Amino acid sequence: MGADGVSSPNIKRVPSTKPPFTLGQVKKAIPPHCFERSLLRSFSYVVYDLLISSLLGYIATTSFHLLPSHFAYVAWPIYWILQGCVLTGLWVIAHECGHHAFSDHQWIDDTVGLLLHSALFVPYFSWKYSHRRHHSNIGCLDRDEVFVPKLKSQIPWHYMYLNNPPGRALGLAVKLLLGWPLYLSFNASGRPYDRFACHYDPYSPIYSDRERLHIYISDLGIFATAFVLCRIAITQGLAFVISIYGVPFVIC
Ligand SMILES: [Zn+2]
Structure with a gap:
């Protein structure tokens, strides 16, 4: 449809002119207290x-084995869904840390974000850097980091x-189950780089030289979580590990 509501052969799919306001003006219109980080x-x-x-976790480990077996078949899926949602909440808090939205102190944001994201197998700094560029280039065919349309x-x-x-x-099932690890590991659906790009590789073309040390730290966080889970297993x-952590992790 054209702007006048009539179909036209020259469909304008996206606004092609600049909006009559700037990003700065939008930011100024938001009350200042919304930007305070407590x-x-x-x-x-x-x-x-x-x-x-x-x-x-406590309820599941201490009481589910006391239930008659047919109740346990219901109790575990309920636990998985609830725990998956709570873990997603923690995942999002770490995401906010990556945007420096958690507190006024960068080191606190990075510490909390690193601990939470590592516990959920997210390489904190690695994703923080690529994700920040995703936000500043959203929808750009050339420079967006991920979800780049073909x-x-x-x-x-x-x-x-x-x-x-x-x-x-x-497609949705594959994307929801494997999309995230495939993106982190192989840059699936990511922007093209001139060589293989991987979030776990400190020398990946995704990163600048001053970011590389942080990629090592992110990898250490992942190893630490894997080590702890192996010890528990x-x-x-x-x-035990699959039912307490693994399934909620997949839901998250
Ligand atoms: Zn974000």
Whole structure:
């Protein structure tokens, strides 16, 4: 449809002129208190989420084995969904840390973000840097970091067989289950780089030289979480780790 509501051959899909306001003006229109970062309030969210998460874990580990088996089949999925949602809350807090929105102190934001994201297998600094550039280039075909739309000429031939409800359901399932690790590991759906780009590689073209040390630290966080989970799996069994952490992690 054209601007006058009539179909026109020259469809303007996106606004092609600059808006009659600047980003600065939009920011000025938001009340200043919205930009205040309260350390106490931010930490209250972390403590609250950690308490709920621990409580859920405590209930699952101490009482589910007492339930008749058919109740356990219901109790575990309920636990997985609730715990997955709470972990997502913690994931988002770490995301805010990456945007320096948690407190006025960069080191506190980075410490909290590193601990929370590492516990959820996110390389904190690695993603913080690429994600920041994603925000400043959203929707840009050339410079956005992720979710870069393909040009019509680049769409693989088999996509036409997936352009139907079952195909889209399959695409969504793959994206939701594997999209995140594939992006972090192989830059899937990311912007093109002149060589292989991986969030775990300190020498990845995604990063500048002064960012590389932080990529090592992010990797250490991932190793630490993997180490702790391995230790728990050795003492408590793999099924324990999968049911307490693994499934909620996938939901998150
Ligand atoms: Zn963000």
